[in-house]
Amino acid sequence: MTHSAPVLLPDGLEPAWDVARLFPPQGGWSEDEYLALPGTPLTEFDQGRIEVLDTPSELHQLLVAFLYRALAEFVSAGSLGRVLFAPFPVKLWEGKIREPDICFMRRDHAHRRHGSFWQGADLVMEVMSPDDRRRDSEIKRREYAMAAIPEYWLIDPTNQTVTVLVLATDADRYCVQGVYAPGSKAASASLPGFAIDVGALFTQDP
Helix, strand or coil, rough: CCCCCCCCCCCCCCCHHHCCCCCCCCCCHHHHHCCCCCCCCCCEEEEEEEEECCCCCCHHHHHHHHHHHHHEEEEHCCCEEEEEECCCCCEEEECEEECEEHHHEEHHHHEEECCCCEEECCCEECCCCCCHHHHHHHHHHHHHHHCEEEEEEEEEECCCCEEEECCCCCCCCCEEEEEEECCCCCEECCCCCCEEEEEEECCCCC
């Protein structure tokens, strides 16, 4: 097998082609092979293809940590279910696996939780990447709705907003419940009583 001129690594070395050949080609991955990958780097699965995600920034992780703590405390206090954060696979449908920044599963849906992945979720949250805003605001919005996930929170660090999306009745699309900025609270539609102070979310101590 021959290769076209490789892109050299920063230290001038080529990738380990022999190691790469141990993995399936793009388009030939199975879900089991995807789920058996090591924990890093962050990856998602799309119809036999592996998508390698960018390493999150410090701000991204601070926002995820704030949201996780708030949601996990609320869910735990009411024994409502389980909250996890990425990396953890959520299977949307056969051949499509995403790793939301935060995902919640109700206690009465515990049968959809498996050791290595969840089958869908009841609420997901994504912190938008400034380099690829369309991925979360359009592509994942469409996919999560098609997977019938009732609620999707979209956190935009650039504009400092939290958009709460809820599944439209009898439709595989989301409707905007609200777009919340500092000075307001973003409230959940499916978890009555759960809300976060948007100003506090975006003004954490460095």
